[in-house]
Amino acid sequence: MGSSPFDHAFMLHALAAGALAGVACSVAGxxxxxxxxxxxxxxxxxxxxxxxxxxxxxxxxxxxxALASSMVAALVVGxxxxxxxxxxDTAVGIVFSAMIGVAVLCMGLLPGxxxxxxxLFWGSILTVRPRDVWLLAAVAGVAVVGVAVFFKEVxxxxxxxSVAAAVGIPATAVFYAxxxxxxxxxxxxxxxxxxxxxxxxLVSPAAAAYQLTYSLGRMxxxxxxxxxxxxxxxxxVAWYLDVPAxxxxxxxxxxLFLLAAWFSPKRDxxxxxxxxxx
Amino acid sequence: xxxxxxxxxxTGMCDAYSSDCPPASSALHGSPAAPPAAVAAxxxxxxxxxxxxxxxxxxxxxxxxAQSGEFVVVVxxxxxxxxxLLGVMNGFVRPAFFRPAFFRPxxxxxxxxxxxxxxxxxxxxxxxxxxxxxxxVAQMVDVDARLPISVLETVMVGGYGRLGxxxxxxxxxxxxxxxxxxxxxxxxxxxxxxxxxSGGERQRAAIARALTQEPxxxxxDEPTSALDWHAQRGILALVADIHAERRHTAxxxxxxxxxxxxxxxxxxxxxxxxxxxxxxxVCMAEGRVTWSGPVxxxxxxxxxxxxxxxxxxxxxxxxxxxxxx
Numbered sequence: 001m002g003s004s005p006f007d008h009a010f011m012l013h014a015l016a017a018g019a020l021a022g023v024a025c026s027v028a029g030x031x032x033x034x035x036x037x038x039x040x041x042x043x044x045x046x047x048x049x050x051x052x053x054x055x056x057x058x059x060x061x062x063x064x065x066a067l068a069s070s071m072v073a074a075l076v077v078g079x080x081x082x083x084x085x086x087x088x089d090t091a092v093g094i095v096f097s098a099m100i101g102v103a104v105l106c107m108g109l110l111p112g113x114x115x116x117x118x119x120l121f122w123g124s125i126l127t128v129r130p131r132d133v134w135l136l137a138a139v140a141g142v143a144v145v146g147v148a149v150f151f152k153e154v155x156x157x158x159x160x161x162s163v164a165a166a167v168g169i170p171a172t173a174v175f176y177a178x179x180x181x182x183x184x185x186x187x188x189x190x191x192x193x194x195x196x197x198x199x200x201x202l203v204s205p206a207a208a209a210y211q212l213t214y215s216l217g218r219m220x221x222x223x224x225x226x227x228x229x230x231x232x233x234x235x236x237v238a239w240y241l242d243v244p245a246x247x248x249x250x251x252x253x254x255x256l257f258l259l260a261a262w263f264s265p266k267r268d269x270x271x272x273x274x275x276x277x278x
Numbered sequence: 279x280x281x282x283x284x285x286x287x288x289t290g291m292c293d294a295y296s297s298d299c300p301p302a303s304s305a306l307h308g309s310p311a312a313p314p315a316a317v318a319a320x321x322x323x324x325x326x327x328x329x330x331x332x333x334x335x336x337x338x339x340x341x342x343x344a345q346s347g348e349f350v351v352v353v354x355x356x357x358x359x360x361x362x363l364l365g366v367m368n369g370f371v372r373p374a375f376f377r378p379a380f381f382r383p384x385x386x387x388x389x390x391x392x393x394x395x396x397x398x399x400x401x402x403x404x405x406x407x408x409x410x411x412x413x414x415v416a417q418m419v420d421v422d423a424r425l426p427i428s429v430l431e432t433v434m435v436g437g438y439g440r441l442g443x444x445x446x447x448x449x450x451x452x453x454x455x456x457x458x459x460x461x462x463x464x465x466x467x468x469x470x471x472x473x474x475x476s477g478g479e480r481q482r483a484a485i486a487r488a489l490t491q492e493p494x495x496x497x498x499d500e501p502t503s504a505l506d507w508h509a510q511r512g513i514l515a516l517v518a519d520i521h522a523e524r525r526h527t528a529x530x531x532x533x534x535x536x537x538x539x540x541x542x543x544x545x546x547x548x549x550x551x552x553x554x555x556x557x558x559x560v561c562m563a564e565g566r567v568t569w570s571g572p573v574x575x576x577x578x579x580x581x582x583x584x585x586x587x588x589x590x591x592x593x594x595x596x597x598x599x600x601x602x603x
Binding site: 150152155163166167168211213216218219 | 368370406407409410413414416421423424425426427428431432435436437438439440441443446447471472487491
């Protein structure tokens with residue numbers, strides 16, 4: 001392609017959406033990785049996605065329904081996980097298959113071309129509307145400001161929730177605020193990244209940052225940097241290689257994780273030398 | 279049981295704290311100490327308290343009290359309800375009261391139940407606020423070695439409950455945490471990632487965190503389990519010293535320690551006279567308090583054999599009784 005990607009308004013929207021989705025997802029992802037809640041992220045992402053499709057099947061706007069669906073999932077799965085009444089494996093198995101079932105059912109019910117429904121699957125970052133970019137900016141802004149203002153509570157709850165509760169921090173309220181923020185984030189990412197791919201963007205940048213630092217503040221900054229880099233880098237890769245943008249964003253974030261894991265100072269030296277010998 | 283039912287339970291403390299006001303003697307905020315109370319009030323008062331989980335009664339305490347400044351050791355076999363008792367005391371477990379029908383079929387009254395800690399009703403929704411003044415050193419659990427929090431940061435967490443949501447931790451809290459790291463002998467580990475500490479070091483950090491909380495009640499749930507003998511001895515001596523230091527101050531520390539290690543009741547090095555860390559021992563089995571009394575009477579072979587369901591002997595090593603099983 002001869003022209004620059006920055007010459008096109010749709011590409012500028014896509015780059016902004018990629019960067020903002022990366023930042024918002026990586027903040028939620030730090031909680032998911034530290035608190036071992038990645039399975040709840042899967043549940044919320046799929047619930048949002050299925051809710052959006054269900055709304056489309058009935059001719060309703062998809063995003064409010066997706067938000068409501070992920071909120072309900074957070075309020076149902078959260079207490080179950082909190083009380084240890086379901087294992088993460090079981091929850092993912094049931095929710096994933098149920099939501100895919102709902103999705104396929106809704107696709108079958110939808111008359112005519114299913115472009116909008118498929119966009120909820122894979123996202124359509126290159127055709128994202130300014131309204132969706134503003135929504136992502138608001139969600140990312142709230143997430144960053146929330147972490148900055150309540151950093152001490154966030155640190156205490158994310159690193160050792162039972163200790164935080166024992167010293168009198170309202171740890172349960174912080175936990176549910178984190179779940180709701182995760183639900184809002186995956187919903188805001190549906191139009192651009194899609195319900196199936198958002199989970200990877202949620203986990204990979206945070207997991208990459210986790211490999212590189214023992215400071216929570218630095219982990220948030222690194223995760224946001226990796227998230228934004230994945231969004232921007234993925235869109236640019238999609239432009240230059242002419243490949244699907246959502247997939248490029250996700251694969252870019254996975255590649256960053258692999259690099260971080262390989263160069264991690266936390267990696268066991270013995271394991272590293274054994275693997276290099278092997 | 280020789281627990282005493284007070285005629286006038288402590289009141290008012292919960293109200294003062296429910297507005298998130300720090301206590302007057304908080305070193306964190308640098309205010310002077312309050313004058314000592316003339317009469318020791320019970321800081322923990324549980325009566326006819328029950329906890330039911332999945333249809334099974336896991337705690338049924340007719341009476342348990344701890345006086346201000348008292349050091350109570352709770353012993354008993356696994357599943358006796360010891361940790362649940364600590365959970366009631368710091369608001370992790372919301373208690374119920376014995377229903378009248380439980381003991382007196384046909385009675386319709388509310389019973390004589392009471393669950394108060396530092397004057398707070400632990401059945402109310404605000405019961406969790408008492409945690410700001412009740413420190414818990416929990417059983418040691420595995421910690422991810424890559425966790426992004428340093429020893430100093432995890433100790434500072436002890437002061438976060440008092441600070442409230444909107445205040446940031448400042449220099450005063452940092453220096454308080456550093457002083458408690460010094461006190462617990464791990465100041466040199468302040469900047470080490472918490473997950474990279476040994477079990478003994480993590481327990482010392484947990485005690486430093488509890489001290490940073492500036493508690494009125496210190497709860498210890500098997501603080502020496504899974505530690506080597508050297509670490510066990512160090513932790514017990516530290517706990518005993520911390521309790522003793524505040525015994526004659528305006529704010530004496532009430533300590534309740536759950537342990538399986540009956541030999542932890544006495545400590546002291548070679549050539550030292552026997553020293554007991556505790557004022558009173560409480561035996562628990564199947565959710566109930568089966569005996570409560572002074573340490574001198576606690577190590578009774580017959581009672582302990584019945585309590586644990588396994589033959590237990592008590593022998594003497596110099597002046598010190600030693601439990602053999």
